[in-house]
Amino acid sequence: MGFDVKHAIQSGKTVLGIELGSTRIKAVLIGEDNAPIASGSHDWENSYVDNIWTYCLEEIWNGIQDSYRKMAEDVKRQYGVTLQTVGAIGFSGMMHGYMAFDQEGQLLVPFRTWRNNITEQAAAALSESFNFHIPQRWSIAHLYQAILNGEAHVDDIHFQTTLAGYIHWKLTGQKVLGVGEASGVFPIDIHTKTYNATMVNQFNALIASKNLSWKLEEILPTVLVAGESAGMLTEEGAKLLDVSGELQPGIPFCPPEGDAGTGMVATNSIAKRTGNVSAGTSVFAMVVLEGELSKAYDEIDLVTTPTGSLVAMAHSNNCSSDLNAWVGLFDEFARAMGLDLDANKLYGTLYNLALQGDPDGGGLLAYGYLSGEHMTHFEEGRPLFVRSPDSNFNLANFMRVHLFTALGALKIGMDILLKQEAVKLDEILGHGGLFKTEGVGQKIMAAALNVPVSVMDTAGEGGAWGIAILASYMINKSDDETLEDYLNRKVFAGKAGSKISPDAKDVEGFEQFMKRYVKGLAIERAAVDYLK
Template sequence: MTMQQNEAILALDIGTTSLKAVLFGQKGTVIVSQSVGYPLSQPKPDWAEQDPELIFQSIVKAVQQVLSTKEAASYQVKAIGFSSAMHSLISMDAEGNLLTPSIVWTDNRSVAQAEKLKEELGGHEIYLRTGTPIHPMSPLSKILWMREQAPALFHKTAMFIGIKEFVLHRLFGTYVSDYSIASATGLLRLDTLDWDEDVLSLLQITREQLPALVPTTHILKGMEPAVAEQMGLSADIPVVIGASDGVLANLGVGATGPGEVAITIGTSGAIRMVTDHPLTDPQGRTFCYALTDQQWVVGGPTNNGGIMLRWLRDQFASPEIEVAKKLGMDPYDLMINYAERVPAGSEGLLFLPFLSGERAPYWNANARGLFFGISLRHQREHFIRAVLEGVVLSIFSVGVALRDIAGPATEIIASGGFAKSAVWRQILCDVMGKELLVPEVADASALGAAVMALYAIGDLDSLDEVKSWVRITHRHKPNLKNSEVYLQLYDMYERIYSKLKDEFDIMAEFQRSGDFTPSIKG
C-alpha cells in the first residue's frame, strides 16, 4: 500500500515556542506549512510555563490554516502524525481539569530536588534504568518538587501528563503516552518499556496517575466530532501518536543507521545516534530515548544554541542592526560576515555558552556563561566568532560522550537554523573533524512524524525508506589546521569548566537570592 498523488500526511510538531503544521506529499515533499507561536511565561525566577489550552487552540488554528490553502485543496489527508517537545509536566484533576500550566523543559524550579536525587536518592541508578539524566528539566524532578513544595496540589493531582498527552486527551478523551515521550520522563524503565515501580514509590504516586503506555506507531481514531469539524477533518482520520521531536529529527534527516550522527542547532542544540538497544553512560552524560520498541536514540541536548547569537545581537549589536537596516540585510548575516574576518580560535578568545545553565554533558543548571582570554586586541567580530565557536564546542562536548559509549561517527548530518550560515557550518565541520552533510529538510521533526505515520498505517515497509527522500544540499570538508586549533581550545574549555564548577554554584545562588555574602564567607 502506498500513498497516491492526491494523498497527503499532516504532521503536527508541538515545539517550545510554536506549533508547526506541515502537509507532506509523496517522498516527503512539503505541500504547505504553517506555524503558530505561543508565549512562554516566567512568573518567578527559574520558572517556565505555558498555557496548554492556548497550545491546543494553536493546533486547531494551524490545521485550519493549512487545510484552507489553495495548495492543500487538491489533497486528501490520509493520516496525522505527532511530534512533541519533551519533559513537560501538567497536573490534571479527577474531572479532567487543568490544575497547573505546562511546566516546560527550561523550568529550573526543581534544582534542589534534582540535587537531592543525585546525592541522596539513588539518582544515578535511576538514570541507568530510565535513560533520563537527573536534571530539573525532567518530570521526575518536577513531581518531586511538587510533592515537597506544593503538597496540596500534589495530593489533588489525579493524572500527571505532558503537553502531547493533554492535546490527545482533548482530541480523544483518553490518556495515552508513547514510549518515546514516556522514556524522557525519568519514570520509564528502558528494559521493560513500563513505568518504574521503584521510581513511582519514591515519588509516592501510582501507575493509575500516569497515562497508558503505547508504541510510537499507535493509531487513535474517533476524534471529538466538534473539534474535527472545526479543523476541517474527518473524525475517523487515523492519528498516529508518534514520538518526541528529538528522536523524530534523526528519522527526518535519515540518520537511523549505525554510526550515523544527527546534529541539530536551533534555539538550543543536540547530537544523537540511533542504536538497536538501550544504551546509557556510566558517567551519566547522555540520554537514551525510544524511537520505536526496537530502536533507541542516544545523545544529548545543549541549552545554548542559536539563542546565544540572538542574545549577542539584542544586547550588543545595535550598530550592526542599524547598518543592516540601511543595507537591507539580515543583522545576523552582517554579524556572521564580521566573524568571517577572524581566524579559527578567535585569536585567543574562548566562550563558554552557559547562559541558560547546561544540560548534556554536565547536566548542571548552575553553569554560567564566560568569555575567557579577553585582551585589548579583541573587537566585536572576535566576540561574534567566539560565540559561534562556543556553541559548537558545547555540541562537541556531547559528541565526545556519545563517541565514548556508542563508537565513532561514520556520517554526520546537520540541520537547524544555524545551517543557513556557511561560516557556522564550516566551524562545526572543523570542530568535528569530519565531513559534514546538510540536507534540504526544513522541518526534520515534522518529517519524522509524517514518516512514522506512513509506517504505522502500512504505507512504508521500513522507516529507512526516508533515506532515499533526503537530498544533501551542502557538503563541508574539515580544514585540518583549524581542527587542530579547536581540539586545543576544547581541552581548555573542559579544564575551565572543571575549575569553575564550584564558582558557578556560588554565582547561581547569588543570582537567585541576591545575597552573595553567605556563599563566600570563610
C-alpha cells in the same frame, strides 16, 4: 503536479504533521510522495512566572489553531480547495516537562517545561535508585520533586503526560505516547518497548510512605511504537483543531512523539552508527548506539528512536539565543545607520565572517547561558563575553567564538561518547536554525565533533515534517516494512544534501577553545553567584 496534489487533498491522501517547538509551532501538510505541499506557523515564547518557565493552555491552543489555519489558507491559496480531511495526523512537541491532570481533566499546576532546572534533588535521588541517569528535565524528575516538596496537588493526579501527549489526548481521547517521547518521561526497557517494570516498582516503593491515591503505572500514558495506530480525531477534537469547522472527524492519528524523535526521522538518522544534531534555542545530539554504554553518565541521557532502539543523547539547554541577541544588536546598529538589512543577509554576512577568524577564536571567550546548564552544573545562566587585553578582538573572532560557545556544553557530552566510550559514528546530520546559513554551522559542528556533518535539503522542514512522515508511515507502510526501510525507499531516495568533513585546523582550534571554556567556567560561576 498541481492537479495531482489537488486530487490528493480532496481525496484525503495527504498527511498533516504539527510540532510545538520552543519558539515556533509549525504545521506541515505532505503529499503522496511525502514532500511538503503546504505549511503554516505561529511564533510564541515561554513565560517566566513564579520562577517557572511555562506556556499557558490558552497560548498552546491559540498557537495550534493559528498554525493550522495558516496551513489551510496556504492550501486554499495554492490549490483552490478547502481542506476537509487528511489521511493521517501526527503531533509532536518539546519533550519532557510536567503536565499533571485531575480526575476531571483539569490541569493541576501550570505546565512546567523542559527548561526548568528545579528538580536537582529528585533527579539525583532517582538516578541513584535506578542506577540510570535521570536528567532534571525528565517528567519523572518533575513528578518526584513535586512529591518531595509536599505539593498539595500530587494526591489529586489522575494522569500525567507531556505537551504532545496532552494535545493528542484532547484531540483523540487517547492517553498514549510514542516510545521516543515516553523515553523522556521514564526509562524504557528496549526489549519490551515500554516503561522499565523494575524501575516502576522501585519508584512505587520510594513513594509508598506517602500513601498517595495512585501508583505510577496508573497515571502514565500507554507507550506505542512507530507504525501503531493511536486513535482517531474526535468531533470535539476536530472543532478544537480547526475553528472554521471544515475539518471532519475520524482521521487516524499516529503516536505523539517528542522533538528528538521527529528530528531523527527528518534527518533519516534512526539507523545504528548514525546520529543527528538539532541546533536552535537548545542543542542536542542523538547517536543511535550499537550496544549499551559501559556505565551511567550524568551528562548523557539514554532515550530511544520512535521504533524503540537505544539512543545516547547529549543535551545542552543553551545554543543560539545569546548568539541571536548579538545579531539583533548588530541589526539595531544597522538600522541606526539607516540600513534596512534582510535577516538572511545579516546572519549570512556575520556567520561567514566567523570562517575567517583565528582557528581558536583569537583567545576570546563567551558563555551563552541564558538559562541554567545541567551539562556544566549551572542552575541559572548569565550570558557572558570575556576577553583579555591581548586577545585578537575583531568581528570575525567575535562571531566565531559565539558559534563555538553555542556548542561548548554539547561538546563536553559528545566527548564522553566519542572519546571515552569509543562510540562509532559514520556521520551526523544537522538540522535547526544554526544550519540555515549554508556551510557555516556545518563547518563549526564538524570542528566540534570531529565527525562529517551532513545537511539535507529537507532538513529545514524540521520536526513538523518528521511527525508527518511518522503519520504517513503508519497508514502507508507495507506489512513488514520497517521505519528505516520506509525512510530509505519512500522518503529520502534520491534526496540531495551536502556533507562537510572536519578540517584539522578547525578541530585543533576548537580543542584549544574548549580548554579556555572549561577553565573559564569559574567566571560563569562567579557571575551566577554575584547576580543572585
